[in-house]
Amino acid sequence: MKVASSIAELADLRDALDAPSPRPTVAFVPTMGALHDGHVSLIDLARSLADTVIVSIFVNPLQFGPGEDYARYPRPLEDDLEACRRHGVDVVLVPTVADLYPAGRQVSVNAGQLGTVFEGAARPGHLDGMLTVMLKLLNIVRPDIAILGQKDAQQLACIRRMVADLNVVVDVVAAPIVREFDGLALSSRNRYLTPPERTSALALSAAVRAAREQDTPEKAYLAAYDVVERAQSDPLFALGYLALVQPHTFVEVTDDHVGPALLVVAATVGTTRLIDNLELTFKGPELDD
Ligand code: AMP
Numbered sequence: 001m002k003v004a005s006s007i008a009e010l011a012d013l014r015d016a017l018d019a020p021s022p023r024p025t026v027a028f029v030p031t032m033g034a035l036h037d038g039h040v041s042l043i044d045l046a047r048s049l050a051d052t053v054i055v056s057i058f059v060n061p062l063q064f065g066p067g068e069d070y071a072r073y074p075r076p077l078e079d080d081l082e083a084c085r086r087h088g089v090d091v092v093l094v095p096t097v098a099d100l101y102p103a104g105r106q107v108s109v110n111a112g113q114l115g116t117v118f119e120g121a122a123r124p125g126h127l128d129g130m131l132t133v134m135l136k137l138l139n140i141v142r143p144d145i146a147i148l149g150q151k152d153a154q155q156l157a158c159i160r161r162m163v164a165d166l167n168v169v170v171d172v173v174a175a176p177i178v179r180e181f182d183g184l185a186l187s188s189r190n191r192y193l194t195p196p197e198r199t200s201a202l203a204l205s206a207a208v209r210a211a212r213e214q215d216t217p218e219k220a221y222l223a224a225y226d227v228v229e230r231a232q233s234d235p236l237f238a239l240g241y242l243a244l245v246q247p248h249t250f251v252e253v254t255d256d257h258v259g260p261a262l263l264v265v266a267a268t269v270g271t272t273r274l275i276d277n278l279e280l281t282f283k284g285p286e287l288d289d
Pocket of ligand 1: 032
């Protein structure tokens with residue numbers, strides 16, 4: 001008999017029970033489909049990290065609010081399956097809503113404080129719904145690694161928090177944002193944009209780009225703010241928020257903040273809600289000897 005006196009010890013013992021050894025590893029890429037090069041970069045990263053790649057395609061009704069785009073969200077399943085095939089995916093999970101949410105379901109995940117700010121404030125319940133499906137999918141797929149995009153930074157922070165708080169046995173790996181040639185972050189929702197809206201949408205990536213070279217939180221915020229303020233004169237562009245936050249808590253940083261920070265921005269362009277972000281690191285003042 002063995003006694004595990006820590007979670008880490010139990011994890012090692014539990015792993016040793018899985019035959020054969022070493023067990024093939026599984027990487028999981030959860031998506032809502034309408035796959036673009038951003039999703040594909042996650043799949044390629046999964047392919048490079050694990051023996052088996054599982055992708056899920058599920059437009060999760062729980063993470064859409066009333067009046068959001070659940071019904072019109074693009075669902076080009078054949079194209080998505082072809083992209084998965086081309087990129088060496090081993091298994092694609094395409095569950096139905098009834099399969100994931102049978103009648104009588106009651107228990108769900110609450111994202112806590114992190115689920116109430118920024119995206120959580122703009123889209124009440126969105127991050128709770130996202131975490132609920134994510135936990136279900138992680139339990140169903142049982143991957144070693146889950147690959148998530150930095151594009152949805154608050155979603156990523158919530159998932160990391162859930163994995164830590166609920167002892168979910170998975171390694172979360174973040175993949176960088178993939179952008180169009182002109183900076184626009186790839187999103188399944190970009191296909192809603194008319195040509196003039198697409199031009200307006202460039203203010204989001206221009207804002208984060210403007211912050212990139214700045215060496216203090218205040219300068220970074222103001223450089224980005226300058227861009228979105230000018231964009232506001234465009235009737236197609238409505239700013240949701242612009243903030244400089246701690247990457248894990250989404251608490252806003254102070255002007256004297258040193259270390260990593262995340263510039264997050266959201267806007268509605270025409271009728272389409274878009275987000276973007278940039279990771280920054282502030283060094284703080286040089287100290288004299
Ligand atoms: P979605 O289908 O929008 O739920 O996104 C599925 C996954 O792809 C999430 O982990 C996203 O963060 C990620 N993703 C979406 N757009 C991009 C992008 N432009 N670059 C990198 N990852 C992305």
